[in-house]
Amino acid sequence: MERELSASPKTPESEHPGRWWHAIADQRIQCDLCPRDCKLHEGQRGACFVRQNTGGQMVLTTYGRSSGFCIDPIEKKPLNHFYPGSAILSFGTAGCNxxxxFCQNWDISKSKDMDRLLDAASPEGIAAAAAAYGAQSVAFTYNDPVIFAEYAIDTAVACRALGIRSVAVTAGYMHREPAREFYAVMDAANVDLKAFTDDFYFKLCGGHLQPVLDILSYIHHETTCWLEITTLLIPGRNDSAAEIKDLADWVARELGPDVPLHFTAFHPDWKMSELPPTPASTLTQARRIAIDAGLHYVYTGNVHDTEGGTTFCPGCQAALIERDWYNIRHYDLPSNGQCPHCAMPIAGHFARFDKPFGPRRVPVRLVRR
Incomplete structure (x- = not known):
């Protein structure tokens, strides 16, 4: 059942001054937010469709507008080491860079219809809604928060004032300068590492691999933002044993063994509907390859796989958090994050565990009275 909550009366207009741009020749401006470096004439929008040259200034056209709000389990982001079992208020806007x-949210990320953005809320209204619904965190998700960074940053600041945490679910396609401001206010991030070849990124995503690797390294080594990584395995495209080993070896070498890695199952969608779903055996094999590469926390997703969803102690191999998809079946980890059997510290952020939010999804409308 959908629930409603009055939004803040300070709900802003959708057009908002954008940041991270500079003027160039021929009365154009260049967006400096992501590696696309879009060069825009008057009235022209970037590849993300939401950042526009208006009067020689950068404007974000989706500030304060959302394609929907929902209370989710935090495991759905997916985050398995950031306050497991807690509830998170999720929302997105429209567009993507x-x-x-193979986009699984193409109706939102590829939308060029601003009328889809029916819910309006100020950053303060979103923070208040999270508190009212008992959500410990707010997630910027469904489409990539990089392209609405100003809105996400302002919302994260408002959330922090109320003790609400902020989570970015992103592809990590962002320049370093805006990333400094963005991740300074994010408490956790799950970054989609789409594949481990530039050919995949170029042909299937319209981007490049190296900027994503650079941002992953930056988040982990130069910020306090908790990091987890997700790779959607697509049959015949990025699921070879050799590529998975290269990816896992890079994570182990450049980020260390304690960054959780999620391998999730593809289902046919958008412009790749002709491919079959990912077999569960592919995920199991990928998990084994990554564990053999030295990673401590490797998970499978979008499938029922209790072993692949369970957090094991790297020291004594005790099953500390048993999951089936988004459902926590057993929890045996104290709030100090130490294994109760061998006292080994488990990487992540944990708190007292009472009752998990569970796998349910609760749609929420933020409406103005």
Missing amino acids: LACK
Whole structure:
């Protein structure tokens, strides 16, 4: 059942001054937010469709407008080491700065219809809604928060004032300068590492691999933002044992063994509807390859796989958090994050565990009275 909550009366207009741009020749401006470096004439929008040259200034056209709000389990982001079992208020806008042919949220990320953005809420209204619904965190998701960074940053600041955490679910396609401001206010991030070849990124996403690797390294080594990584395995495109080993070896070498890695199952969608779903055996094999590469926390997703969803202690191999998809079946980890059997610290952020939010999804409308 959908629930309603009055939004803040300070709900802003949708057009908002954009940041991270500069003027160039021929009365154009260049967007400096992501590696696309879109060069825009008057009235022209970038590849993301939401950043526009208006009067020689950058404008974000979706500030304060959302394609929908929902209370989710935090495991759905997916985050398995950031306050497991807690509830998170999720929302997105429209548009995206990548062009993934396999996008699972294409109706939102590829939308050029601003009328889809029916819910309006100020950053303060979103923070208040999260508190009212008992959500410990707010997630910027469904489409990539990089392209509405100003809105996400302002919302994260408002959330922090109320003790609400902020989570970015992103492809990580962003320049370093805006990333400094963005991740300074994010408490956790799940970054989609789409594949481990530039050919995949170029042909299937319209981007490049190296900027994503650079941002992953930046988040982990230069910020306090908790990081987890997700790779959607697509049959015949990025699921070879050799590529998975290269990816896992890079994570182990450049980020360390404690960054959780999620391998999730593809289902046919958008412009790749002719492919079959990912077999569960592919996920199991990928998980084994990554564990053999030295990673401590490797998960499978979008399938029922209790072993692949369970958090094991890297020291004694005790099953500390048993999951089936988004459902936590057993929890045996104290709030100090140490294994109760061998006292080994488990990487992540944990708190007292009472009752999990569970796998349910609760749609929410933020409306103005």
